Amino acid sequence: MQLTNRSKNVVNKKMSFAERIYLVAIAKGMWITLKHFFRKNNTHNYPDVKRTFAPVYRGWHVLKRDANGAERCTACGLCAVACPAEAITMTAAERERGEEKLYREEKYAAVYEINMLRCIFCGLCEEACPKEAIFLTDRIVPSDYVRQGFIFGKDLLVEGVEPEKRVDVSVRQKHIQEKKQAATAAQ
Numbered sequence: 001m002q003l004t005n006r007s008k009n010v011v012n013k014k015m016s017f018a019e020r021i022y023l024v025a026i027a028k029g030m031w032i033t034l035k036h037f038f039r040k041n042n043t044h045n046y047p048d049v050k051r052t053f054a055p056v057y058r059g060w061h062v063l064k065r066d067a068n069g070a071e072r073c074t075a076c077g078l079c080a081v082a083c084p085a086e087a088i089t090m091t092a093a094e095r096e097r098g099e100e101k102l103y104r105e106e107k108y109a110a111v112y113e114i115n116m117l118r119c120i121f122c123g124l125c126e127e128a129c130p131k132e133a134i135f136l137t138d139r140i141v142p143s144d145y146v147r148q149g150f151i152f153g154k155d156l157l158v159e160g161v162e163p164e165k166r167v168d169v170s171v172r173q174k175h176i177q178e179k180k181q182a183a184t185a186a187q
């Protein structure tokens with residue numbers, strides 16, 4: 001089956017003198033290089049110059065708390081099931097008496113981990129969550145030298161209790177809703 005018409009039949013014919021000296025090929029290559037030399041530079045001087053990301057950029061996840069500071073996640077596992085990269089693992093635990101302020105429901109994730117090396121930032125975990133507990137954000141996952149550094153546990157995923165440590169996902173969510181509505185209207 002032919003998918004494109006770009007395939008070429010290779011012929012083992014003898015090269016001509018012009019082909020053997022490669023001057024034409026070199027000139028062609030130099031011309032391409034020269035054209036790029038005068039084009040607008042697309043590289044960014046990161047970290048001095050940062051690119052503006054799309055408002056719906058999918059980066060480092062956050063596990064949200066409710067208005068009272070309790071963790072929303074109930075360790076139902078739907079995000080892990082939805083994850084095509086099998087990047088999410090968790091261990092569920094029962095909420096003890098007196099822990100009502102820490103966890104919103106009777107069950108919570110004692111351990112919740114995302115392997116950022118496996119994650120493809122598709123956002124399916126966010127869509128699968130029935131508790132609005134996990135969201136992707138516009139934060140970039142920082143680089144590291146060791147693989148273990150990319151296993152993000154609750155210490156790196158759950159937002160802080162204090163107002164200044166909360167992670168605002170409203171702007172990104174608003175853009176996502178607008179895009180969905182526009183797509184529905186176009187159908």
Ligand code: SF4
Pocket residue numbers: 079082083084085086087088114118119120121122123124125126
């Ligand atoms: S963004 Fe996609 S790949 Fe990453 S953890 Fe969520 S579902 Fe898995």
Ligand code: SF4
Pocket residue numbers: 072073074075076077078079080090128129130131132133134
């Ligand atoms: S983040 Fe949401 S989907 Fe995933 S375990 Fe917690 S409540 Fe369930």
